Amino acid sequence: MLQKNIASSSLSFGDPILTAVHRALGEIQGNRPFALTGEDGVRFVLALDGSDDHQMAAFVDGFCGGEADLVISGVRARMMKLTPESDDGAVLTPVTSISAGGPDMARVMEIATALKPDAVPSFTPAGRTAGTAVDLAKLAQRIPACLVSRPVEPTDDDETLITVRTEDVEVFRARLAATLKPVSEARVPIADGIASRFVIFRNAIGGIATAVIVGEPDATAPLPVRVHSSCATGDIFGSRRCDCGEQLQLGLHRLEELGGGCLIYLDQEGRGLGLANKMHAYTLQDQGLDTVDANMVLGFHDDERDYHAAGFMLKRLGWERITLLTNNPTKLTGLAAAGIEISDRLPVVTKANADNRRYLETKARRAGHLLGTAGLLETV
Missing domain, CATH: 3.40.50.10990 (GTP cyclohydrolase II)
Structure with missing residues (x-):
């Protein structure tokens, strides 16, 4: 009964849309998984930036039943020539196509961020829900790349995770301002x-x-x-x-x-990328890229x-x-x-x-x- 009373009175303490997105951003910054609900069901999400091999393995096995996808931004996909120039949508590939021998965060991060990654696998359009995971990573000023589960039907067990809706993420910035x-x-x-x-x-x-x-x-x-x-x-x-x-x-x-x-x-900071990503971009500039291409190789637009x-x-x-x-x-x-x-x-x-x-x-x-x-x- 106490839990129900708290839940029913929560509307008095802030905008529920802002609260949900803010909590999801906290999970990204704390390197914890969360649930993202959209038109194709529920996807569990773990942002790559800040995670390690142990967390990746625990996420893939514990939340994805051994089958997870890597999703990257459409901007990076274009820079890697994975999609047509006119396509701005996020793309994904099975993690098993990157590191078939087991979780390998270094290899996954190479595909997600490196200037010239080796043996790039095939990617397919990610869809709205998985693409929103990338948008959330950007809002948290992390590299826009995530591990996501395959879509599942909502269950009561999902309540143990912070959950956010795709439509809430899409209106977050203007609503917060x-x-x-x-x-x-x-x-x-x-x-x-x-x-x-x-x-x-x-x-x-x-x-x-x-x-x-x-x-x-x-x-x-x-x-x-x-x-x-x-x-x-x-x-x-x-x-x-x-x-x-x-x-x-x-x-x-x-x-x-x-x-x-x-x-x-x-x-x-850093045209909206954040200080850490700005330093990543500087490193790419020192390798010969200009400021625009450096941001885009990382998966961001030139100006966020x-x-x-x-x-x-x-x-x-x-x-x-x-x-x-x-x-x-x-x-x-x-x-x-x-x-x-x-x-x-x-x-x-x-x-x-x-x-x-x-x-x-x-x-x-x-x-x-x-x-x-x-x-x-x-x-x-």
Whole structure:
């Protein structure tokens, strides 16, 4: 009876959709299996990233009856030429086709992540449910590759696992962004005498985003805005592999010069891949790939960021018309999709250096960033 009372009152303590997905993300981050329900039944899932041979063997034997599939993203499948260029769906292959002699996590991870894996097996379309497992791994900032069971019919035994529905995963990002609320704020004077006020937002599962209000913006005019994704290597340590730290500082100074504005600081490290995967991508870049191909070999899109959160933060602060400081057309479309009216765009172009010139050239040539030539011709 106690368990039933707890279950029946759970709706009072948060959005059940967000709760279910958040719990599934916790299972991925803790290297534990979970259940994913979809149109073809139930699939048990174990994310590869962070798991070992023992866990893989226990999962295959205990949850899959000895028959599990490896599912990878459609992006990686295209990079490995496993599917047509127009196909974006996840693909899968039986684990036995990879390591017939028994669980071999190193071999499975090679197929899932290596630049040039040996003896690649045949893959087939994964379908919606198995493909959603890959999407969840991305949300957890893990390599988008999972072991999945064959579809089974739901049973009461499935209640021992955290269970999430495919349709809940598909709406998670936008639904979570809508829960952002300001929880604290304070005056914070920053470098070069820039007056600012930090407004801290928190979402329904504890995630944090920051709005830095620079100066005293004109409430009657479009708000100058810079949306900046966190970059530990550039913002904190001054990495020369990117231009993020320079863009952060330039953005703050431009906002001050414009009479005030807002810098939205989002936790979307490595274009949404996360810090660990960003380092994996750097390793591939050191082997000769550019920044776009490196992300895609790992199974990610070139840019996995989402701007619904920025849109909701601006609306909560009372602004829906902005002048956006960006070189990235994706931010223009992303904020427009979040209901923000963009009246103008201003560039934020920094000087290239010997370590980031190729990166900037790739952003301009392949990702459509509006850098012109000034930032690439001037070298520091």
